[in-house]
Amino acid sequence: MAEKSCSSAEGCSRESCEGCPSANKPQSFLEELNIYSEIGHVIGVISGKGGVGKSMVTASLANLLAAKGYRVGIMDADITGPSIPRMYGLSGQAMADDQGIYPVITENGIKVMSLNLLMPDPEAPVIWRGPVIAGVVKQFWTDVIWGELDYLLVDMPPGTGDVPLTVFQSIPVDGVLIVTSPQDLVKMIVKKAYNMAEAMNILVLGMIENYSYLRCPDCGKEIPVFGESRVDAVAAETGVAVLGKIPVEPEIARLADEGAFAKVSGPHLERALQALQLLDVKQKEE
Numbered sequence: 001m002a003e004k005s006c007s008s009a010e011g012c013s014r015e016s017c018e019g020c021p022s023a024n025k026p027q028s029f030l031e032e033l034n035i036y037s038e039i040g041h042v043i044g045v046i047s048g049k050g051g052v053g054k055s056m057v058t059a060s061l062a063n064l065l066a067a068k069g070y071r072v073g074i075m076d077a078d079i080t081g082p083s084i085p086r087m088y089g090l091s092g093q094a095m096a097d098d099q100g101i102y103p104v105i106t107e108n109g110i111k112v113m114s115l116n117l118l119m120p121d122p123e124a125p126v127i128w129r130g131p132v133i134a135g136v137v138k139q140f141w142t143d144v145i146w147g148e149l150d151y152l153l154v155d156m157p158p159g160t161g162d163v164p165l166t167v168f169q170s171i172p173v174d175g176v177l178i179v180t181s182p183q184d185l186v187k188m189i190v191k192k193a194y195n196m197a198e199a200m201n202i203l204v205l206g207m208i209e210n211y212s213y214l215r216c217p218d219c220g221k222e223i224p225v226f227g228e229s230r231v232d233a234v235a236a237e238t239g240v241a242v243l244g245k246i247p248v249e250p251e252i253a254r255l256a257d258e259g260a261f262a263k264v265s266g267p268h269l270e271r272a273l274q275a276l277q278l279l280d281v282k283q284k285e286e
Contacts, residue, residue, distance in 0.1 A: 064266035
């Protein structure tokens with residue numbers, strides 16, 4: 001039997017639309033990428049709560065990718081608390097023309113877009129409601145001229161609110177990395193982020209534990225200053241791999257404060273790098 005064709009707007013009725021081939025198709029909210037951009041993979045960096053160093057992990061992974069020769073961008077989607085430009089010492093406003101907005105490039109070649117690069121005063125508070133913030137995130141995808149990128153890392157705000165939902169619905173995210181810390185709340189933090197990604201049908205690539213330990217400068221002993229790690233137990237329960245354990249390193253904090261984060265090498269994220277490289281392998285196989 002031939003499929004029914006969709007009726008015209010004038011003649012459409014409940015009866016005529018029953019059996020329409022498009023009636024049961026899920027609605028897509030994906031936004032069109034800027035026509036002057038071509039992006040290989042979009043990776044979200046998320047957490048169930050704030051204060052776990054998500055931006056630091058995002059920037060460290062971006063540095064590692066750039067050092068390996070990949071073309072990398074960072075979308076700072078933490079609209080109300082953007083920190084990426086400050087970490088890299090980026091100042092001034094991003095340039096724009098009739099074609100779109102141009103990201104600002106770090107010392108080590110990473111393209112960055114953040115609200116702080118669009119506002120006259122980067123210290124002015126962003127007192128906006130959710131829909132406005134979500135609209136800015138969409139514009140970072142539709143209006144920013146990213147050019148050719150192998151990886152675009154999206155630094156999410158903490159939690160499971162408007163912005164993560166907007167990113168997951170509006171941007172074709174290939175996978176997410178969950179950032180956590182070795183504290184009592186780790187199970188709840190990871191589960192919140194994990195369950196949201198699962199609900200949105202987004203691949204969870206793995207977990208990264210930040211502030212994992214402090215290495216004694218004298219004897220080299222690893223000191224768990226924030227408590228014993230629980231990330232391996234949570235990983236076993238969820239079936240999500242641990243892709244890195246990052247120690248507390250005062251030198252990294254100093255470089256971030258000085259706007260010199262481009263000098264950070266990200267040596268503790270090799271497994272996360274491998275997970276991203278596997279996306280390329282799977283893409284070629286398909």
